[in-house]
Amino acid sequence: MSVEASAARTPLAGAFGGFERQMAWRYLRARRKQGGVALIASIAFLAVMASVAVLVIVMSVMNGFRSEFIARVLGVGGHVFVTTAGFSPSEASAARDQIALLPDVVSIAPLIEGQAFATVRQGGTGALVRGVRREDLERAAFRAVDERGPGVACPLPAPTAGDAVGCFTEGGLYRFEEGAEAIPRVMIGYRLAQSLGVRAGEQVTLLTAQGATTAFGVAPRRKSYEIAGVFDFGHALYDQSLVYLPLDEAKLYFNRGDSIDNFEIRVRDPDDLTLVKRQIAEIVGGSFLVLDWRDQNDTIVNALAVERMVMRLILMLVVSIAALNIVSALVMLVRNKSRDIAIMRSMGAERGTILRIFMLAGAAIGVGGALAGAILGVVFCLNIGPIQDFVARVTGADVFNSEVYFLSRLPAKIEYWEVALVSGWSMFMAFLASLPQAWRAARLDPVEVLRFD
Structure with missing residues (x-):
């Protein structure tokens, strides 16, 4: 065979x-x-x-x-940003109310941003100051609102896109007070705290050129704040430069009056922004600049x-x-x-x-x-x-x-x-x-x- x-x-x-x-x-x-x-x-x-x-x-x-990277970017900031600088508070408020009614919009938060120089006796470094409301931070940025202690990791593993990403190594949101009777305090990143050599409860001075307008021009503004908390986002860019200030205090500090700089909008699906971005642009018309998180991070993305x-x-x-x-x-x-x-x-x-x-x-x-x-x-x-x-x-x-x-x-x-x-x-x-x-x-x-x- x-x-x-x-x-x-x-x-x-x-x-x-x-x-x-x-x-x-x-x-x-x-x-x-x-x-x-x-x-x-x-x-x-x-x-x-x-x-x-x-x-x-x-x-x-x-x-x-x-x-x-995307998860931490989206956890710290919003998904869509509407720039309102230069427009009256009534115009901005009307746009905010209409945007909040969109079905895909989860939240909309006012924001003030400005550059400052954070100083202590030993020296100083540049910082990005963000004026925000405490409720927006609780909802968006932080997974743990109380102190975890130095070297203690955030309570959850790696976040997914849009999740809160930060926790506190010292202090916490409970000391980030708002209102007329509140003592203004700031929260800073742990890398910034290390470079300045400060801890929660100590003082840091913020110096900015966006102060009061005088007969001789815009005068620099210098003000000291107690540190309410030291946070860790696990993102070096934020941890070494970001400072949070209560929204009302930020208006005073940067001489904004009743105006704000931006609206931070969080949506249901940050990966699919085409429709909601077009809807927002139709609401605000050509008066406001509408950007999303990809526009702000387009180089690295x-x-x-x-x-x-x-x-x-x-x-x-x-x-x-x-x-x-x-x-x-x-x-x-x-x-x-x-x-x-x-x-x-x-x-x-x-x-x-x-x-x-x-x-x-x-x-x-x-x-x-x-x-x-x-x-x-x-x-x-x-x-x-x-x-x-x-x-x-x-x-x-x-x-x-x-x-x-x-x-x-x-x-x-x-x-x-x-x-x-x-x-x-x-x-x-x-x-x-x-x-x-x-x-x-x-x-x-x-x-x-x-x-x-």
Whole structure:
């Protein structure tokens, strides 16, 4: 009975039947005489595994960085901003009332912003002062309104887009008072507090050029405030520059009168702003400037998108190059097994059977490497926090400097459809890399091989 007939009678016969699988696995196993084949096959397997794992890890970290950055930006500020500077309080109030009626609008908060110089006896640094209402901070910015203590993390893990993101290391919102009888106090970021050398309950002086108007021009304004709380947003840009001041006090400090600078609007879906932004623009007409969070952070958002696309293409090429190692393994395998091929052909095996055997041998390396790499990458990402801490302890270096990357931890967000895409791509490249040598094996002339053997 021929080899082909024997394969056809097996219940697993088909595109890759039991005979083909048995022969492919036999050829890939280590043998003393063909140790080089096993070694090269192992190297090809490890190359595919490493490239897939690296691609999964890098893409997950980039996804995590983008999601974390956007979540913290949206947690601190609004989703849509309407600039009202230069317009009367009645015009701004009328626009606010109409915007609040839109179905997708969750909240609308008045805001005053200005630059100031925060000083103490030891020195000073620039600061962004935001005049806000306490109720808006409670609703939007802070997940924990009471003191957590130095070094204590916020009570929840990484936020999602639009969630509150901050907590207090000292003090809290309970000391951020409003009203005519209240003592004006400020809240500052913990990095700003560290640079100034101050704590909650101590004094900080704010100096601004936007003071009272006199006969000689605008006079600078200088005023000292007690620190009500020190907050941590986990975002270096905010933690080292942001100062919160009660809204009414900010109006006095920046000489705004009854006017405000902006409305911060929070919507149900910050990723889909087209409709609500158009509705807001129709309400305010051409009188007010309407921006969203993408407009205010367009440089870094676009940079992240471009970097993500380019990095994905580069790493896809790396996976493709790693899959080409399968060619080397099959070249040696075909050369070492040419006599076996000739014998099988002489016994009746068709070219398709030989083709499938060597295609399966190459594909097994690629599929196994892809699956192992995907699992390795996912496990790495799920444990990226402890791995970061371990590397930092061993090397003594800060592997993720928050002053450079704005975030205090290395983030990772696994998109499983991307893992499947990467694995599928590596498997496809493995099949593609196996085809030329499998075709060469199938076209060997058994007479010529046995004649010169």
